[in-house]
Amino acid sequence: MRLDKFLKVSRLIKRRTLAKEVADQGRITINGKVAKASSTVKAGDELAIRFGQKIVTARVDELRDTVKKEDAAKMFTILKEERLDKIEPEFIDDEE
Secondary structure, X not given: OEHHHHHHHOOOOOOHHHHHHXXXXXXXXXXXXXXXXXXXXXXXXXXXXXXXXXXXXXXXXXXXXXXXXXXXXXXXXXXXXXXXXXXXXXXXXXXX
């Protein structure tokens, strides 16, 4: 199953177009490799998705083409959620 379709069906990301944009920006990895929207997802794969200042790591448990809202969460397991520290840009002081 395509990555963007899985994200939409599982409701990790609400819309497929948004899932495609996030993937194309390089903010999603599958098993440690940067993924495109068209990348294939299999059961057992580990996804890391960067949402702003947060990285969510999830394992794909099952694949379905359609699913009810209540059953969408059964398609994946959240392994961890980590917050990224806000990185302040370093300014170069040329006046010495």
